[in-house]
Amino acid sequence: MAKALVSYYSRSGNTKKMAEDISASLSNEGLDVDVISIEQVSVDSLVLYDIFVFGSPTYYGTMAYQVKKLLDESVKLHGKLDGKMGAAFSSAANIGGGNETTILDILNTFLIHGMIIQGDPKGDHYGPVSIGVPDERAKGNCQRRGKRIAALAKKLFK
Amino acid sequence: MAKALVSYYSRSGNTKKMAEDISASLSNEGLDVDVISIEQVSVDSLVLYDIFVFGSPTYYGTMAYQVKKLLDESVKLHGKLDGKMGAAFSSAANIGGGNETTILDILNTFLIHGMIIQGDPKGDHYGPVSIGVPDERAKGNCQRRGKRIAALAKKLFK
Amino acid sequence: MAKALVSYYSRSGNTKKMAEDISASLSNEGLDVDVISIEQVSVDSLVLYDIFVFGSPTYYGTMAYQVKKLLDESVKLHGKLDGKMGAAFSSAANIGGGNETTILDILNTFLIHGMIIQGDPKGDHYGPVSIGVPDERAKGNCQRRGKRIAALAKKLFK
Amino acid sequence: MAKALVSYYSRSGNTKKMAEDISASLSNEGLDVDVISIEQVSVDSLVLYDIFVFGSPTYYGTMAYQVKKLLDESVKLHGKLDGKMGAAFSSAANIGGGNETTILDILNTFLIHGMIIQGDPKGDHYGPVSIGVPDERAKGNCQRRGKRIAALAKKLFK
Numbered sequence: 147m148a149k150a151l152v153s154y155y156s157r158s159g160n161t162k163k164m165a166e167d168i169s170a171s172l173s174n175e176g177l178d179v180d181v182i183s184i185e186q187v188s189v190d191s192l193v194l195y196d197i198f199v200f201g202s203p204t205y206y207g208t209m210a211y212q213v214k215k216l217l218d219e220s221v222k223l224h225g226k227l228d229g230k231m232g233a234a235f236s237s238a239a240n241i242g243g244g245n246e247t248t249i250l251d252i253l254n255t256f257l258i259h260g261m262i263i264q265g266d267p268k269g270d271h272y273g274p275v276s277i278g279v280p281d282e283r284a285k286g287n288c289q290r291r292g293k294r295i296a297a298l299a300k301k302l303f304k
Numbered sequence: 305m306a307k308a309l310v311s312y313y314s315r316s317g318n319t320k321k322m323a324e325d326i327s328a329s330l331s332n333e334g335l336d337v338d339v340i341s342i343e344q345v346s347v348d349s350l351v352l353y354d355i356f357v358f359g360s361p362t363y364y365g366t367m368a369y370q371v372k373k374l375l376d377e378s379v380k381l382h383g384k385l386d387g388k389m390g391a392a393f394s395s396a397a398n399i400g401g402g403n404e405t406t407i408l409d410i411l412n413t414f415l416i417h418g419m420i421i422q423g424d425p426k427g428d429h430y431g432p433v434s435i436g437v438p439d440e441r442a443k444g445n446c447q448r449r450g451k452r453i454a455a456l457a458k459k460l461f462k
Numbered sequence: 463m464a465k466a467l468v469s470y471y472s473r474s475g476n477t478k479k480m481a482e483d484i485s486a487s488l489s490n491e492g493l494d495v496d497v498i499s500i501e502q503v504s505v506d507s508l509v510l511y512d513i514f515v516f517g518s519p520t521y522y523g524t525m526a527y528q529v530k531k532l533l534d535e536s537v538k539l540h541g542k543l544d545g546k547m548g549a550a551f552s553s554a555a556n557i558g559g560g561n562e563t564t565i566l567d568i569l570n571t572f573l574i575h576g577m578i579i580q581g582d583p584k585g586d587h588y589g590p591v592s593i594g595v596p597d598e599r600a601k602g603n604c605q606r607r608g609k610r611i612a613a614l615a616k617k618l619f620k
Numbered sequence: 621m622a623k624a625l626v627s628y629y630s631r632s633g634n635t636k637k638m639a640e641d642i643s644a645s646l647s648n649e650g651l652d653v654d655v656i657s658i659e660q661v662s663v664d665s666l667v668l669y670d671i672f673v674f675g676s677p678t679y680y681g682t683m684a685y686q687v688k689k690l691l692d693e694s695v696k697l698h699g700k701l702d703g704k705m706g707a708a709f710s711s712a713a714n715i716g717g718g719n720e721t722t723i724l725d726i727l728n729t730f731l732i733h734g735m736i737i738q739g740d741p742k743g744d745h746y747g748p749v750s751i752g753v754p755d756e757r758a759k760g761n762c763q764r765r766g767k768r769i770a771a772l773a774k775k776l777f778k
Binding site for chain 2: 207240241242243244245246247249250269270271272273274275277283287
Binding site for chain 4: 558587588589
């Protein structure tokens with residue numbers, strides 16, 4: 147069974163809520179999921195997971211520095227995360243406020259680790275986005291993304 | 305008086321409506337403005353303008369090919385648009401659907417021409433975004449952007 | 463056996479050369495490969511492939527409009543390319559001249575189609591890049607990328 | 621006289637060397653320049669500058685977390701940096717290794733503060749890039765960028 151780490155930085159609680167919605171969806175699909183605040187994740191533990199789903203509030207159009215700090219430290223594992231899966235989500239204050247660039251920023255770091263990512267032809271293409279407190283639209287996107295991640299994981303990790 | 309070209313590709317009419325809102329705001333601020341569909345713009349005419357405000361629907365997270373076609377052809381003017389101003393806007397079907405990447409895609413082409421661009425600390429930071437038919441939020445952003453472009457133009461082009 | 467379409471726009475021949483190097487590598491790994499200039503690809507034929515590897519020269523930091531034109535037209539297939547694989551490459555005149563943004567631009571369109579993409583922890587992380595005529599460094603990256611695409615394809619398409 | 625802050629994070633010394641080359645060029649053009657390691661910059665001091673030139677090594681395709689930390693903290697000044705100038709540079713291990721995305725990442729944060737940025741039609745379009753230890757190519761780009769920043773500053777801040 148594939149093992150997923152859903153991690154996030156959250157001050158307002160919005161990004162955390164999205165993390166929980168995605169985790170619930172991944173669990174529902176039968177994955178083994180840990181949901182951990184990014185500041186509590188040990189960099190060495192990353193090798194234990196098959197799938198990384200990282201979320202950040204949209205801070206100046208890029209991920210919060212706390213998320214980047216873990217990713218910078220992950221350089222000690224460089225090459226060992228090759229072939230794993232990555233996905234990202236973000237909560238923002240405004241439409242057009244940098245939520246897409248925040249998600250793509252996280253996805254770029256995953257690509258540089260050699261990870262596999264997937265888009266979505268419906269809804270939030272790059273990853274789930276919430277504008278303010280997650281509403282039904284955002285929740286639906288989190289749930290849907292969880293299902294899609296699980297479907298791909300079943301093909302990749304058996 | 306600075307001369308601005310507001311140009312757009314639009315099939316549904318949403319991007320065109322945004323072009324008109326931005327143009328009205330630029331005119332209000334005293335700029336000399338042409339609003340022309342991108343397919344009617346002659347590449348040679350670009351040297352006559354000080355300011356370019358280009359809009360595109362969000363098609364697969366990047367500008368419509370019709371917009372890119374004109375920009376590809378503008379290579380014959382390479383170096384002659386250095387120091388002019390650029391700005392961009394986009395209309396999309398969904399939140400998180402690629403509107404930011406479309407705007408940044410256009411802004412990147414302007415940067416490579418050596419142009420000057422500016423963000424906005426309020427609202428749509430990279431450029432005005434509409435989700436579907438421009439609503440009051442989108443109209444406000446178009447109007448505000450027009451004012452900001454005019455304010456910078458007054459400093460740069462006298 | 464997975465079927466790949468390697469397609470490109472090329473005026474100088476540099477991007478075409480990269481397409482040939484990637485294709486040779488994919489064939490070597492046992493994939494069924496078509497290499498076709500982007501202007502000759504029929505949009506309807508896209509459903510027949512499992513893997514898309516698209517290349518473009520770096521024109522103003524984004525893909526050439528000829529590449530975008532096909533991708534814009536592919537909207538008629540929207541949803542039908544979900545779960546397929548995508549990869550991208552670019553040739554540029556200069557380091558720091560927009561080659562990464564060109565590749566990411568193509569990858570974004572693939573993500574919006576719901577495709578699966580993968581990075582590389584070594585060399586050209588987002589996709590192979592050539593500065594001018596492909597040298598040994600660029601050729602090595604094309605060959606390596608072909609192997610990696612084939613390895614993932616074997617997991618996804620059986 | 622416009623006042624510039626050139627700041628950087630550097631472990632290998634490569635990004636620091638670029639910072640010094642850009643600073644020398646800005647000073648030569650008559651600007652008042654401070655060159656300070658990013659970890660020593662007080663966030664409150666940012667309001668004192670007209671121009672920000674920030675550099676980072678390319679770490680996973682985005683800025684080092686130490687650079688992002690200062691930018692995250694700058695939210696307390698949000699709105700007060702509107703209309704100032706921004707520019708960015710990066711040193712990377714490889715071509716195609718994320719240097720452009722690192723620079724654009726920094727530029728996006730500046731845009732969200734409402735800053736003014738400019739590209740360059742020659743050389744490194746988005747900002748100076750070094751592959752490894754800055755060579756003559758990279759030094760030339762740093763010097764050229766300094767001149768261009770100074771030329772724009774003279775128009776904007778008098």
